[in-house]
Amino acid sequence: xxxxxxxxxxxxxxxxxxxxxxxxxxxxxxxxxxxxxxxxxxxxxxxxxxxxxxxxxxxxxxxxxxxxxxxxxxxxxxxxxxxxxxxxxxxxxxxxxxxxxxxxxxxxxxxxxxxxxxxxxxxxxxxxxxxxxxxxxxxxxxxxxxxxxxxxxxxxxxxxxxxxxxxxxxxxxxxxxxxxxxxxxxxxxxxxxxxxxxxxxxxxxxxxxxxxxxxxxxxxxxxx
Amino acid sequence: xxxxxxxxxxxxxxxxxxxxxxxxxxxxxxxxxxxxxxxxxxxxxxxxxxxxxxxxxxxxxxxxxxxxxxxxxxxxxxxxxxxxxxxxxxxxxxxxxxxxxxxxxxxxxxxxxxxxxxxxxxxxxxxxxxxxxxxxxxxxxxxxxxxxxxxxxxxxxxxxxxxxxxxxxxxxxxxxxxxxxxxxxxxxxxxxxxxxxxxxxxxxxxxxxxxxxxxxxxxxxxxx
DNA sequence: CGCCCGATTTTGACAATGTCAAGATGTGGC
DNA sequence: GCCACATCTTGACATTGTCAAAATCGGGCG
Numbered sequence: 001x002x003x004x005x006x007x008x009x010x011x012x013x014x015x016x017x018x019x020x021x022x023x024x025x026x027x028x029x030x031x032x033x034x035x036x037x038x039x040x041x042x043x044x045x046x047x048x049x050x051x052x053x054x055x056x057x058x059x060x061x062x063x064x065x066x067x068x069x070x071x072x073x074x075x076x077x078x079x080x081x082x083x084x085x086x087x088x089x090x091x092x093x094x095x096x097x098x099x100x101x102x103x104x105x106x107x108x109x110x111x112x113x114x115x116x117x118x119x120x121x122x123x124x125x126x127x128x129x130x131x132x133x134x135x136x137x138x139x140x141x142x143x144x145x146x147x148x149x150x151x152x153x154x155x156x157x158x159x160x161x162x163x164x165x166x167x168x169x170x171x172x173x174x175x176x177x178x179x180x181x182x183x184x185x186x187x188x189x190x191x192x193x194x195x196x197x198x199x200x201x202x203x204x205x206x207x208x209x210x211x212x213x214x215x216x217x218x219x220x221x222x223x224x
Numbered sequence: 225x226x227x228x229x230x231x232x233x234x235x236x237x238x239x240x241x242x243x244x245x246x247x248x249x250x251x252x253x254x255x256x257x258x259x260x261x262x263x264x265x266x267x268x269x270x271x272x273x274x275x276x277x278x279x280x281x282x283x284x285x286x287x288x289x290x291x292x293x294x295x296x297x298x299x300x301x302x303x304x305x306x307x308x309x310x311x312x313x314x315x316x317x318x319x320x321x322x323x324x325x326x327x328x329x330x331x332x333x334x335x336x337x338x339x340x341x342x343x344x345x346x347x348x349x350x351x352x353x354x355x356x357x358x359x360x361x362x363x364x365x366x367x368x369x370x371x372x373x374x375x376x377x378x379x380x381x382x383x384x385x386x387x388x389x390x391x392x393x394x395x396x397x398x399x400x401x402x403x404x405x406x407x408x409x410x411x412x413x414x415x416x417x418x419x420x421x422x423x424x425x426x427x428x429x430x431x432x433x434x435x436x437x438x439x440x441x442x443x444x445x446x447x448x
Numbered sequence: 449c450g451c452c453c454g455a456t457t458t459t460g461a462c463a464a465t466g467t468c469a470a471g472a473t474g475t476g477g478c
Numbered sequence: 479g480c481c482a483c484a485t486c487t488t489g490a491c492a493t494t495g496t497c498a499a500a501a502t503c504g505g506g507c508g
Contacts, residue, residue: 043465051486052488056467056468062466115405137406164406164411167396168399168415169396172391173389175392175395176395178345183388191389194382194386205425275459277457277495282456451507453504454503454504460499461499464495471487471489474485478482
């Protein structure tokens with residue numbers, strides 16, 4: 001556990017001293033500027049002013065780098081999620097939807113990694129990333145459960161199902177917006193309101209039609 | 225407009241005779257078997273038993289091929305969408321949700337292309353693909369408008385907003401399920417029901433809280 | 449019946465990329 | 479002052495997308 005040049009700024013040519021941090025930041029910048037295709041290990045190394053294989057001493061491979069960026073994204077994201085702790089109201093729920101989409105849109109390069117198929121589908125998610133991700137969903141779910149315990153939402157509602165479906169709606173809007181499918185930026189505001197109202201109504205009404213709340217496995221390793 | 229070997233099966237080594245069709249099918253198979261990373265132009269050509277650049281005489285480049293596959297996916301998809309023309313009921317809405325997710329899950333290799341960022345975000349969508357995609361959303365939107373005209377859903381509801389939000393929820397569930405984020409296959413059934421009920425409630429209740437239905441630009445080129 | 453044009457396929461080639469192996473170069477602790 | 483080791487570099491290789499030029503085949507036209 002030894003640091004070489006803890007002071008940044010003084011480039012000693014060899015031994016960058018702060019390479020890992022710099023790589024993470026510049027990679028995110030590259031992603032934002034040039035998109036996913038613009039981020040290659042070699043381009044990143046060149047941008048940072050280091051040889052092509054230098055990054056491999058800080059990240060096992062490219063996916064490891066991406067996981068690290070995604071993990072940082074989740075840290076920031078959780079900050080946004082935990083904003084709305086005030087009491088529950090329709091305006092509040094709407095506001096939350098706005099916040100979620102706001103983060104996703106203005107940090108699209110992070111959001112794409114955090115919830116993109118690139119990392120998740122190929123099963124190459126870090127353990128750190130997986131935990132950070134689970135934490136954010138669990139946080140959301142716990143909030144719903146708290147509301148229910150406090151009698152603020154209908155008792156009939158299955159918190160897990162509601163959390164899953166509402167999160168899906170949020171995620172779906174982000175994806176369609178970011179990818180430019182069906183939705184255009186102009187309809188973002190009204191959509192957030194519509195979604196917020198729908199969520200609100202669901203929270204108040206709960207499920208009425210038949211079928212006792214199922215108890216099967218819920219979200220991965222976060223049921224119960 | 226001349227066909228060489230219209231009869232399939234007789235390989236004349238040169239002049240495959242049905243290459244475009246074969247490429248589309250085998251590419252989809254490759255995707256399903258090995259995932260996105262497994263589909264390379266060269267691997268595909270090898271699998272079909274043809275030289276590496278042969279496919280380029282049928283598709284401008286790789287993205288063109290992917291667009292073609294996605295377009296076929298939309299054709300099949302629209303068939304699924306148009307199933308539920310019966311009268312509107314909660315069971316029916318739930319059934320629709322099941323159908324949507326059912327298609328997406330069991331045709332994930334198509335769904336990923338149809339609604340994946342790979343094609344849409346890089347702005348490399350075919351004109352054919354774009355139209356097919358718009359058609360499917362417009363179809364969905366028109367159905368909601370019909371319901372409203374027939375007095376089956378609340379008059380206060382803004383069909384466009386509802387269509388956008390509910391479609392987002394459907395899409396979000398598919399993405400989270402397919403990518404294995406938060407949702408596991410076991411919770412698919414209950415989630416569909418929860419979502420269906422939420423949609424149903426929204427259709428019946430409409431928006432009640434303030435704000436006259438906005439009239440801004442809706443989905444790309446499908447407002448009005 | 450045979451030739452020719454053009455559709456189709458192939459071989460050769462090149463640049464970009466991810467990543468490994470071996471060597472070079474510093475740094476702090478002894 | 480020296481050594482172990484983290485850090486960085488150069489060299490190399492396989493894979494991939496794709497272009498250019500050459501080879502090959504088939505049907506319509508003479």
